[in-house]
Each structure stands twice: as C-alpha cells, then as structure tokens.
Amino acid sequence: MSLLSETFRRMNVLGTFKELGTDRQRRETMIALASTQMLVQLSSMPVAMTIPSVARHFEVDVAQAAWTVIVRLLMLGSTVFLSARLGEKYGHVRVFYLGVFVMLFGSLLSATSQSILQLVVWSGLVGVGGALITANSNAILAIVFQPDERGRAFSVPVVSARFGSLVGLVLFGVFLWLPTAGFVDVSSWPLGLGSVVGWRLVFLTSLPIAFLALKTAYPLLKYHAQQFEEDLTPVSINYLGAALMVITLGTFVLSGLHIHGGPDSFVTNDALRYHIPMHLLFVALLGLFILVQSRTADPFVDFRYFKEKYFSLALYTNTTFHFSMLAVTTLIPIMVENGMGKPPIFVTFVLLPNQLLGLFLPTLAGWVYDRYNPKWLRPGALASIALGFLLLGGFSQNVAWWGVPLLMLPTYIGSNLFNTANNAVVMNTLLENRSFASGMLETTRQMGHTLGATVGATVLGLVLPIGIALLPLLESQGAYRAGFAYAALAVVGTMLSGSLAAMFQKMPEGIQRRRPPEPAPQPTGGND
Numbered sequence: 001m002s003l004l005s006e007t008f009r010r011m012n013v014l015g016t017f018k019e020l021g022t023d024r025q026r027r028e029t030m031i032a033l034a035s036t037q038m039l040v041q042l043s044s045m046p047v048a049m050t051i052p053s054v055a056r057h058f059e060v061d062v063a064q065a066a067w068t069v070i071v072r073l074l075m076l077g078s079t080v081f082l083s084a085r086l087g088e089k090y091g092h093v094r095v096f097y098l099g100v101f102v103m104l105f106g107s108l109l110s111a112t113s114q115s116i117l118q119l120v121v122w123s124g125l126v127g128v129g130g131a132l133i134t135a136n137s138n139a140i141l142a143i144v145f146q147p148d149e150r151g152r153a154f155s156v157p158v159v160s161a162r163f164g165s166l167v168g169l170v171l172f173g174v175f176l177w178l179p180t181a182g183f184v185d186v187s188s189w190p191l192g193l194g195s196v197v198g199w200r201l202v203f204l205t206s207l208p209i210a211f212l213a214l215k216t217a218y219p220l221l222k223y224h225a226q227q228f229e230e231d232l233t234p235v236s237i238n239y240l241g242a243a244l245m246v247i248t249l250g251t252f253v254l255s256g257l258h259i260h261g262g263p264d265s266f267v268t269n270d271a272l273r274y275h276i277p278m279h280l281l282f283v284a285l286l287g288l289f290i291l292v293q294s295r296t297a298d299p300f301v302d303f304r305y306f307k308e309k310y311f312s313l314a315l316y317t318n319t320t321f322h323f324s325m326l327a328v329t330t331l332i333p334i335m336v337e338n339g340m341g342k343p344p345i346f347v348t349f350v351l352l353p354n355q356l357l358g359l360f361l362p363t364l365a366g367w368v369y370d371r372y373n374p375k376w377l378r379p380g381a382l383a384s385i386a387l388g389f390l391l392l393g394g395f396s397q398n399v400a401w402w403g404v405p406l407l408m409l410p411t412y413i414g415s416n417l418f419n420t421a422n423n424a425v426v427m428n429t430l431l432e433n434r435s436f437a438s439g440m441l442e443t444t445r446q447m448g449h450t451l452g453a454t455v456g457a458t459v460l461g462l463v464l465p466i467g468i469a470l471l472p473l474l475e476s477q478g479a480y481r482a483g484f485a486y487a488a489l490a491v492v493g494t495m496l497s498g499s500l501a502a503m504f505q506k507m508p509e510g511i512q513r514r515r516p517p518e519p520a521p522q523p524t525g526g527n528d
C-alpha cells in the first residue's frame with residue numbers, strides 16, 4: 001500500500017473507530033464520548049450567534065444578552081476541576097452521566113425562559129453540565145484504552161466536537177434567519193411552531209442530541225459500573241479549597257471578558273476601571289489559594305503532581321494551543337469585519353476551512369502519535385500555528401478577505417494535528433491519577449481560552465488609536481489591520497514558546513517499555 005493511500009485511510013475517522021472498536025464495550029464507549037462531545041460543543045460556541053436575537057426578544061441591550069454565553073463559559077471554566085474530583089470520589093461514569101441530564105434540563109429550561117434573567121440562570125446550568133461531562137470523559141477514555149491507543153481514541157470525540165460546531169454554525173444560522181426572512185411567515189405555521197423558530201429553536205436543538213447521548217452513554221454504566229467500583233478509593237474533597245478554586249477561576253474568566261460599559265476595549269476609562277481591579281483580584285485570590293493549599297493536610301489540588309515535569313510541560317503546551325484557538329476566534333472576526341469592512345457572513349467563510357480540516361486531520365494525527373510518537377508532531381504543529389499568524393500579520397495591510405484562509409492554512413493544519421496527540425500525552429504522563437490529569441487537561445483548556453481572548457484583544461486595543469471611531473473609514477480599517485499585525489506577533493511568540501516546551505517532552509519510561517513495536521491484536525469476540 002502506498003504512503004499516500006495509507007495516509008488517506010488513516011484520515012478516515014470511521015477507520016479509526018473500526019480499528020479500536022474490537023468489542024462492543026469499546027465501540028459503545030467511543031460512541032458515548034462522541035455524542036456527548038457533540039452535545040457540549042453544540043451548546044457552547046455556536047450559541048453565541050443567538051445574542052442579537054435574544055436581545056431583541058427581551059428588549060434588552062446586547063451586553064445584557066451576552067451574559068447567556070458569558071455565564072456558560074464562567075461555570076464551565078470554574079467548575080471543571082471540581083467535576084473531575086467528584087468523578088474521582090463518586091465514579092467518573094456516574095458524574096459524566098449526570099452531566100448529560102444537567103445539560104438536557106438546562107437546555108430545555110433555557111428554551112422556555114420567559115425573561116432574560118431566567119435564560120442567564122439556565123445557561124449557567126448548561127455550563128455546569130458541560131463541566132461534568134468534559135472533566136470525566138478523558139478519565140473514562142483513559143480507563144478503556146491503553147496509552148498506545150489514546151491518540152486514535154481521542155480523535156473520535158475531537159472530530160465529533162468539530163462536527164458539532166459545524167452543524168451548529170449552519171443550522172443555527174438558518175434558525176435565526178427564518179423569522180427575519182420576508183418570504184417566510186412563521187407566524188402562520190400550525191400548532192404554534194412559529195413561536196419557537198429563532199433563538200428558542202437553537203436551544204431546543206440540544207435536546208435530541210442530549211437524548212442520543214443519554215442512550216449511548218447508558219452502556220457505560222452497565223459495562224463499567226463494577227470496574228469503577230473496584231477502582232474507587234476513599235477520596236476526601238476539601239470543599240473549602242474547592243470553593244476558593246471556583247471563585248479564583250471564575251474571577252480569572254471574568255477578568256478577560258468585556259462586561260464593562262463602553263466599547264469592547266482594554267484602554268478606555270470604563271475598561272481600565274473594570275479590568276485592572278479584576279486582574280488584581282485574580283492575582284490576590286490565586287496567591288490566597290496557593291497559600292491555603294500549601295498549608296492544608298488535605299489540599300483540593302495536590303501540587304506534588306506538577307513536579308512531574310513532562311506532565312507540567314504537556315499542560316503548558318495545552319494552554320498555549322487553546323490560547324491560539326481563542327486568538328483565532330477573537331482576532332479573525334475583527335480583522336475581517338473592522339479591518340476589511342466585510343459583513344459577519346464572511347467570517348464564516350474564512351473560518352470554515354478550519355472546521356472542515358477538523359473532520360479528518362485529528363484522526364491522522366492520532367494514528368501517527370500512537371504508531372510512531374514522533375518528536376516533531378506536537379512542536380511542529382504549534383510552529384505551524386505560529387507560521388499562519390506570522391504570514392497573516394505580515395500581509396495584513398494588503399491581503400483581501402479571500403486571502404485570509406490561505407495565509408491561515410498553516411494555523412488550521414497545525415491546530416487539527418495538535419489536539420489529539422497532546423490530549424493523549426497529558427493523560428499518559430500522569431498514570432497514577434487520571435482524575436487529576438483529566439481535570440487539569442480541561443482546566444488549562446479554559447485558561448488558554450481566556451488568555452487567548454484577553455491577550456489578543458489587549459494588544460490590539462493598545463495599538464489602536466483612542467479616537468478610532470472618529471477616523472475616516474479607510475484610515476480606521478488600516479489601523480485595525482496594523483493592530484492585528486501586532487496582536488499576531490503576540491500569538492506567534494506564545495506558540496513558539498509552546499513549541500519549544502513540546503520539543504523537550506518525553507514519554508514516561510514505564511510507557512516506553514510497555515509500548516509494543518506494532519499494535520497488539522485485539523480479540524473480536526466475547527462481548528458481542
């Protein structure tokens with residue numbers, strides 16, 4: 001078989017599923033993780049599209065409506081490590097399954113909200129459900145699949161999450177457009193169906209996915225209940241430390257969000273009065289948390305695990321990677337809309353290649369990692385992300401909108417090659433406590449998201465002239481393009497630091513000794 005044909009075969013997620021699904025238990029585990037990741041992704045980033053419609057419906061400003069998304073990110077980012085510790089104490093499958101129920105009811109209640117306050121509260125509940133799922137799904141995968149299988153295994157939920165984003169962007173755009181389309185009179189639809197078309201239908205879309213997730217995740221309870229009971233050890237959770245960590249992480253998330261008055265900036269008077277105190281409060285809370293944890297006999301976060309240098313290096317590279325993801329979703333829309341004067345639909349066209357590549361490249365990366373564990377894969381992927389930002393930043397003053405995805409192609413390729421391999425590395429470098437590894441994997445993901453949005457917007461805001469709104473159109477567009485170039489350099493530096501850290505990453509000796517030269521044959525009978 002030629003190298004090219006083998007490469008295309010490995011890019012097929014169904015082929016990966018077949019390769020790993022050697023018995024019913026493993027197949028149904030992958031299906032459950034895939035469906036829940038689709039649910040989480042469908043209920044997160046694409047929902048941001050509903051903000052203008054929600055604002056019009058409840059007759060509030062966009063800043064108030066944006067809290068429906070902010071609260072999801074806030075609850076997800078601040079409770080994810082606590083969710084992993086709860087899984088360690090009560091069983092990862094139980095907490096994981098509870099998360100699906102929480103997301104189901106949160107989405108249903110969100111769709112039936114009668115006020116903006118209700119919608120914000122129920123959106124927060126959806127965020128908690130997402131934390132319960134994501135914090136424990138990595139640990140479940142680590143239980144079912146061996147270290148030399150996890151690259152391929154992680155590709156299944158990663159691709160599913162990408163598919164969820166793609167479906168959400170397409171479907172939600174249609175749902176939100178229908179009520180405003182002049183040739184479609186939804187008010188005349190029978191049984192009152194027209195009343196749910198729009199933002200309510202966006203939230204209701206999560207329901208069939210949630211029911212599918214409940215159905216596909218149920219076998220996890222059946223197959224793994226006994227195994228998890230045997231694995232469970234007496235775990236004591238310091239809930240005071242947990243509360244302090246939730247508050248600290250919540251402050252960190254809020255410190256990077258523009259929930260102040262005035263424009264979305266870090267340099268206006270309103271922004272300075274909000275962001276600087278929030279950053280200082282986060283630093284104070286972080287210092288207090290570290291002090292309390294270091295002086296307690298039963299810490300909520302055991303800092304001794306960070307002494308495992310390869311584990312800590314993998315967490316750092318995970319943070320830098322997710323830094324780049326939010327830098328993309330923060331800076332590219334500004335570049336296209338403010339720097340080029342294009343409507344938001346053009347942003348979708350620019351970002352679409354990234355979503356499409358995410359449907360198959362992660363499976364190739366997972367196979368390459370499992371088979372060869374090449375030293376170049378993760379540092380090369382992060383360097384590729386840096387190259388895309390460097391190219392676009394360098395040509396930002398002259399490039400047309402259709403040239404943006406071409407220049408960003410190295411970033412899109414690197415992003416989709418990195419994630420599966422690094423997830424496997426994080427879980428493989430701390431075998432003694434998969435709960436801690438899973439919780440920190442998701443916590444650093446959220447930290448990277450917040451840092452990416454904050455740093456990108458901060459650098460851009462510092463470069464832009466204060467009176468940019470008063471400038472002529474062409475001058476303001478030029479200023480935004482120049483600001484993007486400087487912000488891109490910040491991303492490039494961060495990615496190169498992550499690439500350097502990944503170059504020194506090694507597999508633990510125990511895993512190296514256990515790794516066979518070829519994938520071991522798997523039994524095909526027994527549980528079918």
